[in-house]
Amino acid sequence: MEVSPDWGEILSCFLFEQGAEGVHVREESSERTVLAGYFFLESSSDRMKKQLCGSWKEQYGGKKRSAWSGLSVAAVPPQDWTTEWRKDYRPIPVGKTILVQPSWLPVSPAEKRTVVLMDPGNAFGSGTHASTQLCLMGIEEFHRCGETVLDIGCGSGVLAIAAALREEKAGLSPDASRRIRAIEPDLDAVATARKNARRNRVGGRIRFWGQSLEDFRSAPSSLIVANLTALDLIHLSSDMRRLSRAGSLLLLAGLEVRDIFSVLDHYRRGGFRKVKVRKRQGWALLVLQRT
Numbered sequence: 623m624e625v626s627p628d629w630g631e632i633l634s635c636f637l638f639e640q641g642a643e644g645v646h647v648r649e650e651s652s653e654r655t656v657l658a659g660y661f662f663l664e665s666s667s668d669r670m671k672k673q674l675c676g677s678w679k680e681q682y683g684g685k686k687r688s689a690w691s692g693l694s695v696a697a698v699p700p701q702d703w704t705t706e707w708r709k710d711y712r713p714i715p716v717g718k719t720i721l722v723q724p725s726w727l728p729v730s731p732a733e734k735r736t737v738v739l740m741d742p743g744n745a746f747g748s749g750t751h752a753s754t755q756l757c758l759m760g761i762e763e764f765h766r767c768g769e770t771v772l773d774i775g776c777g778s779g780v781l782a783i784a785a786a787l788r789e790e791k792a793g794l795s796p797d798a799s800r801r802i803r804a805i806e807p808d809l810d811a812v813a814t815a816r817k818n819a820r821r822n823r824v825g826g827r828i829r830f831w832g833q834s835l836e837d838f839r840s841a842p843s844s845l846i847v848a849n850l851t852a853l854d855l856i857h858l859s860s861d862m863r864r865l866s867r868a869g870s871l872l873l874l875a876g877l878e879v880r881d882i883f884s885v886l887d888h889y890r891r892g893g894f895r896k897v898k899v900r901k902r903q904g905w906a907l908l909v910l911q912r913t
């Protein structure tokens with residue numbers, strides 16, 4: 623399905639609603655995005671096409687017809703979808719100093735950036751999402767080497783690993799008392815994050831817990847980074863307070879620009895002040911400090 627980029631997200635949801643097992647988004651230019659929805663096809667290609675057109679018309683009517691064009695349905699031979707996404711995964715420069723690099727590609731010896739080698743597997747945190755990039759830029763700007771860091775919902779481990787690599791680059795010894803803490807309730811993601819930490823040779827600098835924030839007990843951290851959702855950030859604000867102290871910085875992401883005010887207002891009432899707000903592709907990063 624060729625779609626106008628403004629409609630990419632809505633049409634991805636539409637394809638999932640219609641029973642797609644997965645949707646692949648390829649941005650070909652600023653005007654053209656191609657969505658590939660993968661279905662177990664029980665009827666003919668023609669019927670599938672009719673079903674998609676009919677459902678779209680029913681939901682959005684004729685006037686939203688221009689959201690997409692060029693719909694084609696074709697049978698594809700079986701492929702290993704768990705590795706297929708790798709083809710589009712390229713090194714991603716983030717901010718001024720970080721490069722998130724697929725772990726299977728060679729690193730150029732001339733590379734000056736801090737290279738975070740990633741194989742996210744099924745975990746969130748490949749570095750392609752704007753909210754991850756905002757957190758990495760936040761780490762680049764606000765992380766002071768040697769301070770205690772808590773990565774809440776570490777997914778692939780990308781943020782904790784970036785902080786650990788900065789410490790390594792600054793020549794800090796992997797002192798246990800300074801360990802970076804990373805928590806994640808999805809145990810498969812924790813295993814992936816541990817592997818990624820070892821890949822980057824910073825396994826000894828990060829301690830991982832297979833836990834949700836609500837169940838996590840630890841001394842306060844100086845820097846907390848949490849890429850969740852606006853709703854989670856609001857629900858978890860008392861836990862953020864419990865795990866911070868006066869002066870601690872929070873890097874909160876995963877919220878959309880339209881949610882900035884509600885999250886900010888909630889945290890202000892909980893004793894945090896705004897330091898900075900950064901936006902990228904409709905997503906926001908809030909940098910807050912505990913007063």
Ligand SMILES: C[S@@+](CC[C@H](N)C(=O)[O-])C[C@H]1O[C@@H](n2cnc3c(N)ncnc32)[C@H](O)[C@@H]1O
Pocket residue numbers: 746747748749753754757774775776777778779780781805806807808811833834835836849850854876
């Ligand atoms: C959007 S991903 C962020 C992954 C990675 N930190 C990044 O920035 O790319 C959010 C992660 O938070 C985890 N998560 C969700 N609720 C959580 C909670 N209550 N406590 C800790 N982690 C949570 C999810 O399992 C998911 O892996």
